[in-house]
Amino acid sequence: MMKSLLSIDDLDRSGIIEICDLAESFLTVTHRDIPKVPALRGKTVASVFYEESTRTRLSFETAAKRLSADVMTMNMSSSSVKKGESLRDTVQTIEAMGVDAMVIRHSGAGAPNRVATWVDLSIVNAGDGRHEHPTQALLDVYTARRHLGADLSGARIAIVGDIRRSRVARSTTKAFAQLGAKVTLVAPPTMLPDSLVGWPVVASSDFDSVLPEVDLVYLLRIQHEREDSLAFPSLREYTERYGLTRDRADRLRPEVLIMHPGPMNRGVEIAPEVAESDASVITEQVENGVAVRMAVLYHLLGSGAAVA
Numbered sequence: 021m022m023k024s025l026l027s028i029d030d031l032d033r034s035g036i037i038e039i040c041d042l043a044e045s046f047l048t049v050t051h052r053d054i055p056k057v058p059a060l061r062g063k064t065v066a067s068v069f070y071e072e073s074t075r076t077r078l079s080f081e082t083a084a085k086r087l088s089a090d091v092m093t094m095n096m097s098s099s100s101v102k103k104g105e106s107l108r109d110t111v112q113t114i115e116a117m118g119v120d121a122m123v124i125r126h127s128g129a130g131a132p133n134r135v136a137t138w139v140d141l142s143i144v145n146a147g148d149g150r151h152e153h154p155t156q157a158l159l160d161v162y163t164a165r166r167h168l169g170a171d172l173s174g175a176r177i178a179i180v181g182d183i184r185r186s187r188v189a190r191s192t193t194k195a196f197a198q199l200g201a202k203v204t205l206v207a208p209p210t211m212l213p214d215s216l217v218g219w220p221v222v223a224s225s226d227f228d229s230v231l232p233e234v235d236l237v238y239l240l241r242i243q244h245e246r247e248d249s250l251a252f253p254s255l256r257e258y259t260e261r262y263g264l265t266r267d268r269a270d271r272l273r274p275e276v277l278i279m280h281p282g283p284m285n286r287g288v289e290i291a292p293e294v295a296e297s298d299a300s301v302i303t304e305q306v307e308n309g310v311a312v313r314m315a316v317l318y319h320l321l322g323s324g325a326a327v328a
């Protein structure tokens with residue numbers, strides 16, 4: 021059994037499908053009057069976020085509670101990290117309190133991998149720098165399969181925007197490719213990785229030519245916080261060339277899905293009315309995220325018994 025989820029590479033195709041199948045039963049649980057099962061009663065999950073988060077942190081904490089686990093949330097601004105406590109001392113301190121799993125987000129690429137060498141817990145990577153965001157990838161694949169069918173082989177997916185700085189792009193591209201989808205990265209050359217060796221994709225800098233050919237458009241957030249300068253002359257120019265404007269959305273095939281990991285820069289990578297349109301499953305991604313994270317926690321900590 022897998023102990024930690026540090027990268028989407030920790031799961032092969034069958035592992036991704038297994039999590040998606042498990043998430044399907046947990047989605048049913050989340051729709052019950054009392055959306056709770058005793059699956060992880062007696063387990064404790066620590067939520068340790070060194071970087072800001074709304075969706076991932078609350079989603080994991082909700083998922084753990086719905087599995088009846090106890091949840092320990094570290095409030096970074098009032099923790100001893102502010103006094104200079106090291107990452108290693110912090111996680112070993114949390115481990116000493118009797119924790120079964122730690123969900124960690126950190127600005128340093130590889131931080132969860134280091135943590136996994138210092139403690140004997142299940143570690144879940146909730147996003148590390150530009151590196152990986154495996155549970156975002158799982159909820160994206162899960163959401164896409166619910167609409168496009170369980171078999172994504174042949175599905176044409178455009179991932180658009182700030183690829184170079186995006187941990188979501190790195191993990192989600194690999195997950196879609198594992199399931200056989202054909203992924204096109206769409207970005208100006210300055211927002212593409214220096215090398216695409218190892219990326220199971222093709223790349224294009226011409227969003228307009230890709231538009232009529234895809235089944236799913238996945239927009240990425242422009243990440244102002246990760247670099248001093250924009251990799252594009254101005255946000256207005258970015259939107260003109262790469263934003264999913266109303267005009268571009270009108271040129272998509274009628275059954276196309278529109279996804280975004282959030283948080284969105286409305287009016288930059290996506291027009292507000294497109295984000296609210298029937299084609300958009302952005303809110304559904306968030307809803308599915310709870311079920312997928314229940315599946316991940318259960319997969320790592322559960323006894324293997326059937327979900328009640």
Ligand code: CP
Binds near residue numbers: 072073074283
């Ligand atoms: N998609 C995502 O990781 O969002 P948060 O930063 O709000 O967790």
